[in-house]
Amino acid sequence: MIIISAMSKDRVIGSGEGMPWSVPEEYQQFLSLVEGQTVIMGWRSYQIFGPDLTSAHNIVISRSGVDQEGVIVCDCVEAAVERASSFGKTVFCAGGGSIYAQMLPLVEEMYLSYIKGNFTGDVYFPEFDEGDWDVAERRDHKGFEFVHYRRKA
Numbered sequence: 638m639i640i641i642s643a644m645s646k647d648r649v650i651g652s653g654e655g656m657p658w659s660v661p662e663e664y665q666q667f668l669s670l671v672e673g674q675t676v677i678m679g680w681r682s683y684q685i686f687g688p689d690l691t692s693a694h695n696i697v698i699s700r701s702g703v704d705q706e707g708v709i710v711c712d713c714v715e716a717a718v719e720r721a722s723s724f725g726k727t728v729f730c731a732g733g734g735s736i737y738a739q740m741l742p743l744v745e746e747m748y749l750s751y752i753k754g755n756f757t758g759d760v761y762f763p764e765f766d767e768g769d770w771d772v773a774e775r776r777d778h779k780g781f782e783f784v785h786y787r788r789k790a
C-alpha cells in the first residue's frame with residue numbers, strides 16, 4: 638500500500654474545495670500512477686477528485702451511509718484496507734488529511750510531490766520523521782519535486 642500526495646513545503650494539502658495550486662503535470666502524474674489500480678479515499682476527497690479518477694477500483698471511507706455508484710464504501714480504515722487488498726492491484730491511499738493521518742502508520746511506501754511555491758490552506762499532511770524513510774527516487778520537475786520514500790526496515 639502506497640500513500641500518494643501532493644503538498645507544499647509546509648505540508649499544506651488542501652484549501653477549501655481543492656488544492657491551493659494548479660500544477661497540471663503533477664496531477665497528470667497522479668492520474669497515470671493510479672490508472673488501473675485501487676484507490677482508497679475519504680469521502681470528502683472523493684467528492685472533489687472522484688470524477689477524475691483513472692483507477693479500476695475506488696474505495697471510499699465514510700460513516701455516513703454514502704451510496705455512490707461505481708464506488709465501494711467502507712465504514713472504517715480496516716475494512717477499506719481489507720477490501721482494497723482483495724483486488725490484487727497496487728493500493729494507493731490518496732487522502733485527504735484525515736485518511737493520511739490514519740494510514741501513515743500502515744504504509745511502507747509514499748509517493749510525495751512537493752509543490753514549489755508558498756501556499757496557505759486548511760488541511761495538512763501528517764508530520765513524519767524523514768529519518769524513518771529511505772529515498773528510493775527523487776525527481777525534479779518544473780513545478781514540483783517528486784520523492785518516492787520506502788520505510789526503513
Ligand SMILES: NC(=O)c1ccc[n+]([C@@H]2O[C@H](COP(=O)([O-])OP(=O)(O)OC[C@H]3O[C@@H](n4cnc5c(N)ncnc54)[C@H](OP(=O)(O)O)[C@@H]3O)[C@@H](O)[C@H]2O)c1
Nearest residue numbers: 642643651655679680681682699700701732733734735736
Ligand atoms: N494534495 C493532495 O494530494 C490531496 C489529496 C486528497 C485530498 N486533498 C485535500 O484534502 C482535503 C480533504 O481532506 P479531509 O481530511 O478534510 O477529508 P477526507 O479525509 O478526504 O474525508 C473525511 C471523511 O472521511 C470519512 N472518514 C475519515 N476517517 C474515517 C474513519 N476512520 N471511519 C469512517 N469514515 C472516516 C468521514 O466521512 P463521513 O463524514 O461521510 O463519515 C470524514 O468526514 C481537501 O482539501 C482536498 O483537496 C489533497
